[in-house]
Amino acid sequence: MSKILSTYGPLLLRAMGQTLLLALYGLFFACIIGMIVGIMSVIKNRVCKGIALVFVNLIRGVPMIVLAYFIYFGIPYLWNTILAIGGLTLSALEAGTICLALNCGAYMAEIIRAGIESVDIGQMEAARSLGLPYWRSMQRVILPQAIRTMIPSIINQFIITLKDTSILSVIGFPELVNTAKNVVSKTFMSFQTWAVVGVMYLIVILILQQAAKIVERRLKRGHRSL
């Protein structure tokens, strides 16, 4: 164990950094996608609703590993060879980010949709009856209440996405699992290596959960009296 830590510790730590970087990029775009698609699925417009529904079901219906292969290998092949436009190369980081953003974005969209729908319809009606336009009512009344109920699910989704980065080892991104595989193939110390990797994930996720608890508590406090 100590040999793994002393020799490969820095390497594994750097790989953890790559994992976090990938997760961060992915989550950033996932939040944007989730917000847009989530809102598209609650507004009255049928076309918007339809697009959101197809997107969410498509992504949820395809395993992330297939999505990863499809984006990393399939899309450039389509562009360069089948369509013969040429010139498209995706780095593993780019493909990984797109993959995470799409996958996590679809789930975030569902969380956001459910959060908005959990707010009593009367809140919107009261806001509209005062003459507030739809979007202002959304911003000032509905979303602040919806976000409160969404926070636990969103944090949960963050954790899942962080763990899902390990799937992207299949497209060669040098994140933690991929790096650990290389370490094992050099040292044959699979027990020690995977134990260290497991603990590293665990620590990061425990920290994230603690942060989540603090955020949740603060939101609850804000809801009560000043």
Added chain:
Amino acid sequence: MDTEACRNVKIRVQHLCKSYEKLEVLRDVSLDVFEGEVVCIIGPSGGGKSTFLRCINRLEEYNSGTVYVDGQNISAKGVNINTIRRNIGMVFQHFNLFNNMNVLNNLMLAPVDLKIYSKEEAKALAMKMLDRVGLADKSNVYPDQLSGGQKQRVAIARALCMRPQIMLFDEPTSALDPEMVGEVLEVMRELAADGMTMVVVTHEMHFAREAADRVLFMDDGQFLEAGDPDSFFGHPKNSRLQDFLKKVL
């Protein structure tokens, strides 16, 4: 209303029809409400009272017919419904106070956000309205810390902060514990006495009897009887109204 002369029609509803799928909720309903008039609508649940009320500010869209508020067709092309709604306060059965804001911000949100008043003006107005409903000391409290009666009084104050000329009440006391009904009705009585044009859907027969200028009975999506409170309650002609009154009085 005692004076027949120079009565302004504030709300004119003509041949209103509304259906959900096959279910007809409103069947060719017409009504004129005059300035300063208090109209109470009573009737059994599912008879279309609330739907009718909600059509007046287009919270509910209707299939055919016309609604004029202050002479303005609220469904006409180019009409901004948000502007019309500013002039029509609405009070809901379940209060619908904004749970994410304290009482003061509930009252100030729309006037400030719509740039009708500056923050200072809106705050002064909000405090005045809270005082009017007897809750000036609750301005910093959140809705979940208020009793039902207090919530409804705040909801009335919130609507009044837009300085509406018309107030719609959708069963404002139906969700209240019996001992809290009085305080809300009291506020409504004062409003009526101040000359507010009011349309009230209610199950409070006593309120209808003493505060209304006109009472209407709605069932099956139609007004089956209308009249001044005395004749309406004293000598109901429609048989369904007679049955209904027998059950509720």
